[in-house]
Amino acid sequence: MAVGVLALQGSFNEHIAALRRIGARGVEIRKAEQLQNVTSLIIPGGESTTMAKLAELNNLFPALREFVKMGKPVWGTCAGLIFLADRATGQKIGGQELIGGLDCTVHRNFFGSQIQSFEADLLVPEIVLKEGGPPSFRGVFIRAPAILEVGPEVEVLADVPYPSSKIIIQEQEDAGSPKKAIVAVKQGNILATAFHPELTADTRWHSYFLKMTTEVDEASSSIIIPYGGQ
Numbered sequence: 001m002a003v004g005v006l007a008l009q010g011s012f013n014e015h016i017a018a019l020r021r022i023g024a025r026g027v028e029i030r031k032a033e034q035l036q037n038v039t040s041l042i043i044p045g046g047e048s049t050t051m052a053k054l055a056e057l058n059n060l061f062p063a064l065r066e067f068v069k070m071g072k073p074v075w076g077t078c079a080g081l082i083f084l085a086d087r088a089t090g091q092k093i094g095g096q097e098l099i100g101g102l103d104c105t106v107h108r109n110f111f112g113s114q115i116q117s118f119e120a121d122l123l124v125p126e127i128v129l130k131e132g133g134p135p136s137f138r139g140v141f142i143r144a145p146a147i148l149e150v151g152p153e154v155e156v157l158a159d160v161p162y163p164s165s166k167i168i169i170q171e172q173e174d175a176g177s178p179k180k181a182i183v184a185v186k187q188g189n190i191l192a193t194a195f196h197p198e199l200t201a202d203t204r205w206h207s208y209f210l211k212m213t214t215e216v217d218e219a220s221s222s223i224i225i226p227y228g229g230q
């Protein structure tokens with residue numbers, strides 16, 4: 001069983017290293033056909049416009065969309081989350097191709113520019129329940145997006161109060177909207193985080209995703225093909 005890591009740009013090496021720390025094998029994915037060799041896929045953080053351009057150049061979008069639709073586990077971190085969103089707003093989003101599949105609206109660079117990057121302790125009961133360990137996670141937010149609204153199938157795993165960063169959406173302020181931004185969600189086979197667990201020593205997110213991967217692997221290997229089957 002192998003976990004693919006989209007290796008066009010961004011923090012793919014860090015994800016592969018985190019997987020190695022928990023005894024799992026991460027495989028670099030650069031071509032559509034390589035997706036056939038992996039059970040699940042991590043789409044790393046980086047720069048989503050650049051990543052989209054490289055994915056387009058390598059004709060990866062149809063295979064990536066197919067992978068998500070087949071119900072294979074996919075985890076997007078930061079730019080990877082933007083890639084997986086059905087809808088995106090914010091800086092320079094026009095024309096940028098997305099994989100989609102995750103029923104949410106994501107706002108790119110929600111917390112501001114590079115110098116407004118920050119770290120925050122996050123409470124994520126779902127992961128603590130499954131993985132144990134200390135009650136909070138160090139969230140590393142680098143020019144991070146935030147999720148503004150989610151569809152009914154989406155489970156919110158974590159949010160972060162705005163004041164730890166700059167509020168950039170004036171209309172939201174004016175409307176007196178909640179002062180919390182959604183930063184981690186799960187919708188069936190899709191996991192998405194606005195922050196970078198691969199840049200910390202805490203491997204619980206990777207273990208959690210590996211469990212999602214194992215479940216799919218076990219389910220597919222238990223299919224019995226009768227004699228004469230193709």
Ligand code: GLN
Pocket residue numbers: 044045046047048049077078079080082108109142143144145
């Ligand atoms: N701001 C970046 C983008 O819009 C994402 C940043 C990240 O992945 N750390 O693509």
